[in-house]
Amino acid sequence: MSSTGLIPITIPAGAIAPDVHAEQIDKDIEPLHQRALAIGGTHRDDVIPAAFARLWRIPIAGGYGPMLLQRYSDLAVMGTNGSVRAALVGPDDVALDMLAVRYILVQPADVPEPATFERDGVDWAANEFGMPVGRPDCGYDYPRFTSITLPPDVDVAAVAVVTHLRCSEDVPQDTEVMRLRVTGAQGLSQEQLFRAGQETAEAGLSDPAMLARARHRVPPRFDDPEAGKALRFATRISLSHPVRGGRIDLEHREPMAGSLSID
8 A cells, every 4th residue: 555545556567468459450550550440439449448549559530538639529529538429430421531540449339229110101210310411500591412322232112201491481382492312323313302391391380489470381290299399291202213222312402591401
């Protein structure tokens, strides 16, 4: 025991050496000066924990507390433990490319099986997707666009989507607010228009005051009227030809001061 009453605990040096997995990752990322990233946070990563990554000199793109570099945190929208949002690993997000991440380290708890519910013949995830089409801000009148890659090994015959508008109560009835285009790997495409008051609507129209001044109606809503005030609306598109691979493009073709989100 020390003079301060603390009991120092020591372990053999051999017990803190990197294992074969960490060593192999280090060999793979060294030639191009790349990095590894534990998406659930380096504090619980068993392969290359944050503190030992520094000791072993294995470059990681995460960190924990004061060991997390601010520029990494800002670029990848990391938590204080180095965890990242799920959308960061999507094909359209280039943050990890800019951080030179080659290996993503994943724990089972990082990708839990989502809870689902069935409605109108479709199994939906209980948690909202929350993906805006373009920037999710309001008050800026410009076109917005985003794209979702389709799986290469699944024949997609239909697309079901739940949406809502924000800051859009002034959009007139039947105005086009989004165009959804499904394009297969062979180039075949099909479009679906989303119109205010038809396929989607302002989420805040459950407020009587907003509904009274709104310029479009409330179409049949997707969510339970008693579940909350924010409105959601579902649309199902049956494709004329099943497609495999390709992508779904979502765009506000005409500038609109509000925004649309995919739930």
